[in-house]
Amino acid sequence: MARDCKQAVVNGAGVGAALGVSVGTVWGGWEALRLPVPFLYRLRHVGQTGVQSAAMFGLCLGAGALIHCGRS
Secondary structure, eight states: OOHHHHHHHHHHHHHHHHHHHHHHHHHHHHHHHHSOSOHHHHHHHHHHHHHHHHHHHHHHHHHHHHHHHHHO
8 A cells, every 4th residue: 555545545534534523522411411311321422422423433434535545
């Protein structure tokens, strides 16, 4: 894998993770407001949702960058 391609994959994964954590935090916050559980469980839910979303978005954008890099 060329250096430019590796950098594109890392950048894609980083952008995907940043986007994923922001979307996951908003979505998890919205869900946590609706859950009838104590505060710390709500906070944990927001964190878990943010991390899971960051992992998925990062993986998808990193894979997309890898596929796109392989075409050229």
